[in-house]
Amino acid sequence: MSEMKKIKNLKEFSTSADRFEGANLLCPGCAHSIIVREVLNATNDDLVLSASTGCLEVCTAVYPYTSWDASWIHIGFENGSTAVAGAEAMYKALKTKGRLKQPDRNPKFVSFAGDGASYDIGFQWISGCMERGHNIMHVVLDNEVYANTGGQRSSSTPIGSSATTSPAGRVSYGEKKNKKDMVAIMASHGIPYSAQVAPNKWKDMVKKIQHGMEVDGPVFINAVSPCTTEWKFDPKDTMLLTDLATDSLVFPLYEIIDGHELNITYRPKNVVPVEEYLAAQGRFKHLFKDEYKYLIKEWQERVDANWAYLNRREEARV
Amino acid sequence: MANTGWDEFEIGAMLRTFEGEAGNIAQTLQEDRNYTENSSFRASVADWRIEKPVFNKDYCIDCQFCWVYCPDISIISRDKKMIGIDMDHCKGCGICVEVCPTNPKSLLMFPEQADEESVIAQWPSKEEKEK
Numbered sequence: 001m002s003e004m005k006k007i008k009n010l011k012e013f014s015t016s017a018d019r020f021e022g023a024n025l026l027c028p029g030c031a032h033s034i035i036v037r038e039v040l041n042a043t044n045d046d047l048v049l050s051a052s053t054g055c056l057e058v059c060t061a062v063y064p065y066t067s068w069d070a071s072w073i074h075i076g077f078e079n080g081s082t083a084v085a086g087a088e089a090m091y092k093a094l095k096t097k098g099r100l101k102q103p104d105r106n107p108k109f110v111s112f113a114g115d116g117a118s119y120d121i122g123f124q125w126i127s128g129c130m131e132r133g134h135n136i137m138h139v140v141l142d143n144e145v146y147a148n149t150g151g152q153r154s155s156s157t158p159i160g161s162s163a164t165t166s167p168a169g170r171v172s173y174g175e176k177k178n179k180k181d182m183v184a185i186m187a188s189h190g191i192p193y194s195a196q197v198a199p200n201k202w203k204d205m206v207k208k209i210q211h212g213m214e215v216d217g218p219v220f221i222n223a224v225s226p227c228t229t230e231w232k233f234d235p236k237d238t239m240l241l242t243d244l245a246t247d248s249l250v251f252p253l254y255e256i257i258d259g260h261e262l263n264i265t266y267r268p269k270n271v272v273p274v275e276e277y278l279a280a281q282g283r284f285k286h287l288f289k290d291e292y293k294y295l296i297k298e299w300q301e302r303v304d305a306n307w308a309y310l311n312r313r314e315e316a317r318v
Numbered sequence: 319m320a321n322t323g324w325d326e327f328e329i330g331a332m333l334r335t336f337e338g339e340a341g342n343i344a345q346t347l348q349e350d351r352n353y354t355e356n357s358s359f360r361a362s363v364a365d366w367r368i369e370k371p372v373f374n375k376d377y378c379i380d381c382q383f384c385w386v387y388c389p390d391i392s393i394i395s396r397d398k399k400m401i402g403i404d405m406d407h408c409k410g411c412g413i414c415v416e417v418c419p420t421n422p423k424s425l426l427m428f429p430e431q432a433d434e435e436s437v438i439a440q441w442p443s444k445e446e447k448e449k
Contacts (some may be wrong), residue, residue, distance in 0.1 A: 006351045009386075010381065010382045010383070011380065011382055012397040013382070013386065013399070014382040014385045014386070014395040014398060015395075015397070015398060017344060017345060017346055017347045017348065018342070018348070018391050019343060019344060019359055020391065021359040021362040022358065022359065022363070022389060022390040022392055022404065022406070022408075023358040023360075023362055023363045023390075023391075023407050024358055024360065025363075025405065026389065027409075028389075028390075028409035028410060028411035029389065029409075029411035029412070029413055030389055031389070032389075033390065033391075034386075034387055034388075035391040036391050037386075037389075037391065038386070043344070044344040044345060046344075046346070060358070061333075062358075063331060063333075063359040064333065064355070064383065065354055065356060065357070065360075066333045066356055066357065066358060067357075067358040068335065068355070069335050069336075069343050069351075093395075125353050199387070200387075202386050207380075221405065235411040235412060235413070235415050236411060236412030236413055236415065237417060238387075238411070238413055239387055239413055240414060240416065262439025275407040286333075293375070314442060318337055
């Protein structure tokens, strides 16, 4: 096992040499690359990466350019996780047979996917990887919509959000189904580590990624990634939106160890009302009309109930 | 394409980011790397910008918030010091300006054609906090 990179503070973190390059084609202000940078900079080990089809994939691998400085593979929409799992299985087999050229190097296997490729299309493949117990990490860049293809709803899209296949208008308030609790579903596989992270809490994120890379077995990470195009806010406000998401407890930051030990890793000092989080985004602007105002109240109640549930689970250690 | 057999298709593409032996990339800074033409490091998105960030080092406290939150690896930090902005890769999103904690901010957005020296000379002064 190689030594983990020591990152005590941001100044130390800033000496990292990035393995993700600029001049990718992600929108200005996209949170995807902030998350990818924080994940890649958390370790000095070699990396074997994959990306499922989605914004990250189409924007970082536009022929003849690539933005990745580590081994990176893309196959299809659904099987980013299995591609990396296959590489990991091969690595393990070669190691057992003693046929590795550099057996002392200790590569980490990470697959990136959007919420469409994880919550919907790649769901059974990820579930398979988790069940088989590959030593991989799956990072979801959760922007709650199929942003790459024009903003269709995914099963991560929350209630009241206006997406192109669930538009808000005279007869509808937009998406009617609640978001799937993916972290809990993945934790139910009994995997050693699953966590929810946000790019604005970089230290919490780096700690979780490093822990995830240290443990032996599959790891699931869900990262909130505000999308300036589909959430409809100004590119400069990406970090503000992430702050609002974590401080309003819409995206609580927690980890689940071995499928049952839940720890809340960030408790905001001042909890922001959900209304402020909704008001900052264009996709929720119809909720502030008189006829849909009751939905904001429901939102707040749902978020409060979820927070209470997480607190109870943390206390009961189940 | 009509006469292409199953075994004659392109099976995919492989791009190399570095010339020759890559070595330990995780501990090699960008200026010491030997990029190929296929790395997007060699490309530029400078023409996406409408406004550009201008860095005034007089007010900078080297907190590195801009470095960690820059989506385009455009903040150049060396030896724990912020030394400048990579104008080839900056898309002008303005996140660095938003997260800058100093008063006045040490990064501000200006129109793309603004002259850097003259805007630094007219930098806004410290804002009094409302009580």
